[in-house]
Amino acid sequence: MRILMVTAGSRGDVEPFAALARRAAASGHDVRLAAPDRSGVDLTGIDVRSLGVDFSAMIESQGVSPLAAMRNLRQVVRPVMRGVIVNAAHAAREFRPDVIVSHPKVLSAPLIADALGIPHVLVELVPAVTPTREFPAAGTVTRSLGPFNPLTYRAASAAGAMFGREVGEAADVMGVKRPRRSSAPAATLLPISPAILSRPRDWPESVVLTGAWRSPVTDAAAPADAAASPDPAVDAFVRGGPFVYAGFGSMAAGDPVARGRALVDAARARGLRLLVATGLGGIVVPDDLRGDDVFMTGSVDHAAVLPHAVAAVHHGGIGTVQAAMTAGTVSIVVPFIADQPFWGALLHRQGLGPAAIPQRKLSADRLAAAFAEAPTYAAAVRSAAERMSQEDGTGTALRVLELSRSAERLEPRR
Incomplete structure (x- = not known):
């Protein structure tokens, strides 16, 4: 199976993908990882495709303040996000994967999957995308809002809406029209240990808490x-x-x-x-x-x-x-x-x-x-x-990917 993994962010966003890439390659799959430059992660032995962006440089220039990010949206943040969104499409056209596995910041991944007629698997590094009544989205508030917890998960989609132009460019790369709505992920993987986060009872079966993803050299x-x-x-x-x-x-x-x-x-x-x-x-x-x-x-x-x-x-x-x-x-x-x-x-x-x-x-x-x-x-x-x-996070994730590939292949969009 040809697996394209695409991630965005700093070291903590790249390291889990590197661990899964190594595990998948060791299991005989053809794997390519599209990632930012200068993440600080050892990518030795992995087939890597640069996204042409540097999140470390962005952090060094403006820090980690959300207010600074908003002030520098046009000059700093938007060019970096454009590199992620558009270059993910170029990476997919070059590699022609059977499945695409992506970070939530890779906003073009669903349309890329639809354009190629392949499954898309979302990697939710922190619980901020899949709604639950049991706790608020990570990154919003720390205290439970009870029945209003699901509303906090709308922040992720609102942020994504800011980069519609860039997603449109990715659609052009794929030779398709930008759809009003892309297909849902075939599965969502959270590389988090159940020893730390208990799986919410109201998550769909397609959402899998796999356990942490660690490279063999740091296996617990x-x-x-x-x-x-x-x-x-x-x-x-x-x-x-x-x-x-x-x-x-x-x-x-x-x-x-x-x-x-x-x-x-x-x-x-x-x-x-x-x-x-x-x-x-x-x-x-x-x-x-x-x-x-x-x-x-x-x-x-x-x-x-x-x-x-x-x-x-x-x-x-x-x-x-x-x-x-x-x-x-x-x-x-x-x-x-x-x-x-x-x-x-x-x-x-x-x-x-x-x-x-x-x-x-x-x-x-x-x-x-x-x-x-x-x-x-x-x-x-x-x-x-x-x-x-006792957990095998990358092994669990790989089994989900293999099952997603065995599902019926979609017809590519024209």
């Missing part, structure tokens, strides 16, 4: 100590005694120096060393606070580092949430935007971590209190990690 089935950091200096620090990990990935809003100072002061107050992954600049440790108990690096292999950490301070993206949970490490979530407050609130509600600390309210005192509280959640996190070790 391997012993935690089996992974060694590729950086000898990081590895030496990790094995030098108790430490806290801190990293905010591509989140760089606010005052990174103040965050660095709060992290160092809180760790020292609890007698802990600190390993900092600076990412795109979300944490800066001032020179006067540096010492042998603080190690700074650009990024780390979560599978190599997190199993050894006593706690992980991070922004609460689902990729990092699942990496920490897989490692059996308590998360201290400092959410910035989008779905991050959703995961921070969910972990605390389920007894899997301290209450989230919004990045604007981050302080040494709050962090130190969270460090002190973290051990009380350790047993519950280890139990969740054991459940996750």
Whole structure:
């Protein structure tokens, strides 16, 4: 089977697709991954087609503020989204897949599938597209609105409507008229562990909570100590005694120096060393606070580092949430935007971590209190990690893709 996977966004949006691409290729399928440039994900051994866009550059230039995104819609956001939407169509015309698997930002994927007469499988990286009465869409509000929860899922379709012109360009590439309504996905996959998110009872059967998608090298089935950091200096620090990990990935809003100072002061107050992954600049440790108990690096292999950490301070993206949970490490979530407050609130509600600390309210005192509280959640996190070790997320997803291909092929649109 020829599988075209198309994703859009930063590292957390690309990494799961890379894991599924590797699993599908290892199972004998012909797989191509169309992805943004400079995601920071190791794509070695994968047939990759560039979408010609750079989300990291966009984040570096304007940060992660939704208001900044709206202000720069024409100059920055729209050109990037055009690259995703239109180049996905070019990738499909070149590859001629039997099925297309796409990120929700790839707004052209449904019309591409209809134009080729193939199934389309949506990958809902966070629960923000398929409505449910059980909780609001991730990225909207963190408290349940009861019977009004389904209304929060309209935000995704409203955002998509902003790029109708670009979708029309993709239709031109495919040689079809832009349809008023495209076919629904043959299936929707959520690469999320049921140990973290319980499947809503009102989701359709076509919506599958698969479990996390991990590449074989970071498979949770391997012993935690089996992974060694590729950086000898990081590895030496990790094995030098108790430490806290801190990293905010591509989140760089606010005052990174103040965050660095709060992290160092809180760790020292609890007698802990600190390993900092600076990412795109979300944490800066001032020179006067540096010492042998603080190690700074650009990024780390979560599978190599997190199993050894006593706690992980991070922004609460689902990729990092699942990496920490897989490692059996308590998360201290400092959410910035989008779905991050959703995961921070969910972990605390389920007894899997301290209450989230919004990045604007981050302080040494709050962090130190969270460090002190973290051990009380350790047993519950280890139990969740054991459940996750039994999951085969990419295997489950691949079986769904194979079943979608076996369904009756559609007639291509003219």
